[in-house]
Structures are given as C-alpha cells and as structure tokens.
Amino acid sequence: MRVLLTGVGTRGDVQPVVALAVEMRRRGHDVRLCVPPNFIDWAGGMGFKATPIGIAMRQPSGAAAAPASVPTPEQIRALVAHLVRDQFDATASAAEGCDVIVAGGAHQYAARSVAERLGIPSVVAVYAPVSLPSPDHWPVGEPGGDPESNLKRWQDESRSWNERLLERLNESRERLGLGPLSDALGHILGATPWLATDPVLAPLPATPGLKVTETGAWLLPDQAPLAPELEVFLAAGEPPVYVGFGSMPVDQQTGRIVIEAVRAAGRRVVLSQGWAELGLVDDAADGIAIGDVNQQALFPRVAAVVHHGGAGTTTAAARAGVPQVIVPMFADQPYWASRVRALGIGTSVARAALSAESLAAALGGALDQGVAARAAAIAGTVAVDGTAVAADLIERASA
Structure with a gap:
C-alpha cells in the first residue's frame, strides 16, 4: 500500500x-x-x-x-x-x-x-x-x-x-x-x-x-541518549524540575520567572531553551540549559514537568508518571491544563497570572505526595x- x-x-x-x-x-x-x-x-x-x-x-x-x-x-x-x-x-x-x-x-x-x-x-x-x-x-x-x-x-x-x-x-x-x-x-x-x-x-x-x-x-519511539553534560547534572543531586515551552513565543522574562520559582521550591532546574531560546540567569550549579531532548528518557528522572500544555508534552509527562504544572497559552492548551487538574496529576497557572510566586505555589502543589502518587498511577494506564x-x-x- x-x-x-x-x-x-x-x-x-x-x-x-x-x-x-x-x-x-x-x-x-x-x-x-x-x-x-x-x-x-x-x-x-x-x-x-x-x-x-x-x-x-x-x-x-x-x-x-x-x-x-x-x-x-x-x-x-x-x-x-x-x-x-x-x-x-x-x-x-x-x-x-x-x-x-x-x-x-x-x-x-x-x-x-x-x-x-x-x-x-x-x-x-x-x-x-x-x-x-x-x-x-x-x-x-x-x-x-x-x-x-x-x-x-x-x-x-x-x-x-x-x-x-x-x-x-x-x-x-x-x-x-x-x-x-x-x-x-x-x-x-x-x-x-x-x-x-x-x-x-x-x-x-x-x-x-x-x-x-x-x-x-x-x-514516536525515541532511543536517543541524553547528552553527557545532562547525565552529569542529573547524577549530581536530587531529581530536578524540567521547564520547557516548546515552540511557544515566550520572552526571556518568563525564563527568569520560572527559574526563580523552581529555586523557591528548593529544586534544581533543567531549562529547555525551546524556540524562544531561553537561557539561564546565572552560572549557578543548580541549573542547566538544554536544546532538543529525548523526553521519554528525561522525564522519568525529573521531579516535575513545567510546560505549555501541548498534547505531546502532556502525554509524555503522564506516561513518565511525573507531576505536571501547565502554563497554557492558547489553542488546546487550556484543555490539557483542565485535564491534568481533573485527574489530580498536576496543577496549572494562567499565563496572565504567571509570576515567580504563583508558579512556585503551583509547583509546590504538584510536588505534593498525593499528586505524585496519582501521577505515578496514571502512567500505567497511558496507551x-x-x-x-x-x-x-x-x-x-x-x-
């Protein structure tokens, strides 16, 4: 055929x-x-x-x-x-x-x-x-x-x-x-x-x-290995928080906000640069900036995934069994944020309300033991x- x-x-x-x-x-x-x-x-x-x-x-x-x-x-x-x-x-x-x-x-x-x-x-x-x-x-x-x-x-x-x-x-x-x-x-x-x-x-x-x-x-099955520098970062401490907004047109201020929020939650950060080419705010050892990455390999090794709410990233995080924080921007992203909340596998922050304080609070909710347990349970049901x-x-x- x-x-x-x-x-x-x-x-x-x-x-x-x-x-x-x-x-x-x-x-x-x-x-x-x-x-x-x-x-x-x-x-x-x-x-x-x-x-x-x-x-x-x-x-x-x-x-x-x-x-x-x-x-x-x-x-x-x-x-x-x-x-x-x-x-x-x-x-x-x-x-x-x-x-x-x-x-x-x-x-x-x-x-x-x-x-x-x-x-x-x-x-x-x-x-x-x-x-x-x-x-x-x-x-x-x-x-x-x-x-x-x-x-x-x-x-x-x-x-x-x-x-x-x-x-x-x-x-x-x-x-x-x-x-x-x-x-x-x-x-x-x-x-x-x-x-x-x-x-x-x-x-x-x-x-x-x-x-x-x-x-x-x-x-799409992905067998690509993680970059050596990312492997070193992951091995150097507790599971970090992944932050990435994919192809969304976010600005550098958003990058600063998410890093500040993750630090406020007491976590390290893996920052996906995305199409907006986000960057770290300093040279501190608690963060690493990455390009394209095998989410299937990375997500099971992080504490939570902060993202824009695209269908692919939402599914990848759910399949990995990790809590999510969605910052929806347009199209179907508010829907995926609502589903993550309804299933109890994460939280969300409206784009207009995004701040270091609001994101830190949402991240704290996502890292709750009960949310993490539900996220882990859902992973086995994702086809x-x-x-x-x-x-x-x-x-x-x-x-």
Whole structure:
C-alpha cells in the first residue's frame, strides 16, 4: 500500500504524523510525507521522502525575542490564500499513485478534497477533543459550560471558518474539477474523524453528527541518549524540575520567572531553551540549559514537568508518571491544563497570572505526595499503541 501522511504546523503537529509513518513503514508499506519546510531534513534523516507543505513556523535564531507586529486583515487574507493554495498543490502532487491519505491536525485544508478527486479513502485526525464540535466544550477551550451555549459557540466557529476559508477552498476545489462546499470546517473534519489522544487523558466527548474513532496518542519511539553534560547534572543531586515551552513565543522574562520559582521550591532546574531560546540567569550549579531532548528518557528522572500544555508534552509527562504544572497559552492548551487538574496529576497557572510566586505555589502543589502518587498511577494506564491502532484502521480501509 502507498500512503500519504501529511502534517502542518509546529513539532507537536508534525511528530505524531511521523510516528504513524514509522509504524506504517515497519509494516512494509510505502510511505510518503508532506511536512513543513523546516522538518524536511528531520524526516529525511529517518529515511522518509518528504514534500514541503505550508510555511516554516520557526523564526530564525534570535528572532523569537523580537517584538512581532500584528498582521493587518489584508495580510491575514493573503496568508490564508497562500496556505490553502499551497496545501492543495503540495498534497495533490504528493498523493499521485497513493491508496489513502491521512492528515494530522485540524488545519488540513486540502487532504479530503484531493482524496475525493483521486477517489481514494482519507481521514483527518485531531490531537485534542476540543478540536471536535461538541456540546461538552467551547471551540479549543476548556470542558464545561451548558450544552446549548457550547453548541452556539460552535455555530459561530463554523461561520468564522467559512468567512476565512470557504471562498479559497472552493477556488482550489474548482481547479481540481470538484464542486463547491458550503461548510468549510465540516468538510475538513469529515463525518468520521479520528481523535489521536489517550482515552484516559482525553475522554471522547459527545459529538453529534460525527462518528469519531479514538486511536490513542501517536507516539514516536525515541532511543536517543541524553547528552553527557545532562547525565552529569542529573547524577549530581536530587531529581530536578524540567521547564520547557516548546515552540511557544515566550520572552526571556518568563525564563527568569520560572527559574526563580523552581529555586523557591528548593529544586534544581533543567531549562529547555525551546524556540524562544531561553537561557539561564546565572552560572549557578543548580541549573542547566538544554536544546532538543529525548523526553521519554528525561522525564522519568525529573521531579516535575513545567510546560505549555501541548498534547505531546502532556502525554509524555503522564506516561513518565511525573507531576505536571501547565502554563497554557492558547489553542488546546487550556484543555490539557483542565485535564491534568481533573485527574489530580498536576496543577496549572494562567499565563496572565504567571509570576515567580504563583508558579512556585503551583509547583509546590504538584510536588505534593498525593499528586505524585496519582501521577505515578496514571502512567500505567497511558496507551502506547496509538499508531498501531491507526495503522490497523488504514489497512482495513484500503483492503
């Protein structure tokens, strides 16, 4: 079977797709990838032929600290038009000769249309329940609220998607010889989307009109060793606190706040520099700054994980059995913060309320023995076969 897997966005959007690609290749299938330009070399290093799609989300070194100008409505419309056309062109080119298309993430504008044109199966998988219209939650927000209000917000969300995308989608569909759409979000998700999340961490919500399959999270096995200097640091004292905000555009002041908070809690810190290129505030021996790291190897050796609440990091920390402190910023991150609190495996601090004092208090709560015990207990329930479940579904759909 020849399968096209496509992912757009940051590492958290792309890595699950690559994880599924690894499983499909292991089963002997011919795998093609569409990933953003800044992930082409990464995918190639694992032996995959990849087509660039979309834009590189990461800014050049040093740019993260510079103030970003707010785009004008005209610039936003131009960017959306470019992204839609680019996705259609890249996906259509890569999909020639394929038997199925699997697209990871909610912003997959072209995958289902291209599959329709080729007459092959396709599916879109999302990485958080709040990407699915439901009376149980707001769009990409926390669970809760009354069902009627939640559905009203989803109706507003659907109109917003139409305003941004519908004209552009129909222009590109016309180029493929396809008829026009009236519901952009409904078309992108389709009637049978997948939810690539762990069912304990992220229970399937009510989804009227949709038949959703929860596969489990798509986890990429990582055998990379930890850097020697990190090994030395870990061995030099009690388990430290890991702090990292991934691709989030945080500033250096945030780095200073988190280091001060961890010190106030009496812990050492492993600071992930991330896309913001955070750095230590001094040369004290109680901290180390690191680049990309094998979270699967590191997290079981730390006392707690402080992070932004991305689906991948939340799942990795839960799988490692360590408490979490989430500082959610946007999109699905407030949802993951709410789930960590609901399960009793960690705490959270609103981004607007972040200070050394508030984070130190949240960290103290996360390090409570009861929270640590619940986190350890949850670890054994996190499924690790999400890619196998998804691969089984792909094989059955193409049989």
